[in-house]
Amino acid sequence: MGMAVGSGGGSKTVPYINMTPLIDVLLVLLIIFMVITPITPKGLEALVPQPNEDQQQQQQPNARTVVVSVNADRSIMINRDPSNLMDLEQALRDIFKTRAERVMFVRGAPALDYQDVAKIIDIGKGAGVDKIGLLTEEIE
Secondary structure, three states: OEEEEOOOOOOOEEEEOOOHHHHHHHHHHHHHHHHHHHHOOOOOOOOOOOOOOOOOOOOOHHHHOEEEEEOOOOOEEEOOEEEOOOOHHHHHHHHHOOOOOOEEEEEEOOOOOHHHHHHHHHHHHHOOOOEEEEEOOOOO
16 A cells, blocks of 8 residues: 655645556467467267168167177187177177167186187277276176
């Protein structure tokens, strides 16, 4: 707060607030808010499932679930269909090419090493599967 001393006949002091620093702070805050405002997101991002005209609407709910099973003898089955390691990626690509939701589950025998299951996970990622879950005997 500053004080002005008048040179008039009396010794009267007049207090006043120096507004210059306050205006400077106000302008700095205004510039900061003007820069930050365009960065804030406007709305929500949502994925909406798109209908597929080629695929029939009468699809069983269990037919959507893809489970790749690896037995103790390293034989591979997609749901109940036998497959092998060489043809697995192409078979998964064929299954998921018409689906919007690309989820696969891997069930491995307890006697298997993790590297055998990891190969199946890598092949699934290479085939374009978005989410891969692991099934164990306790979950079933």
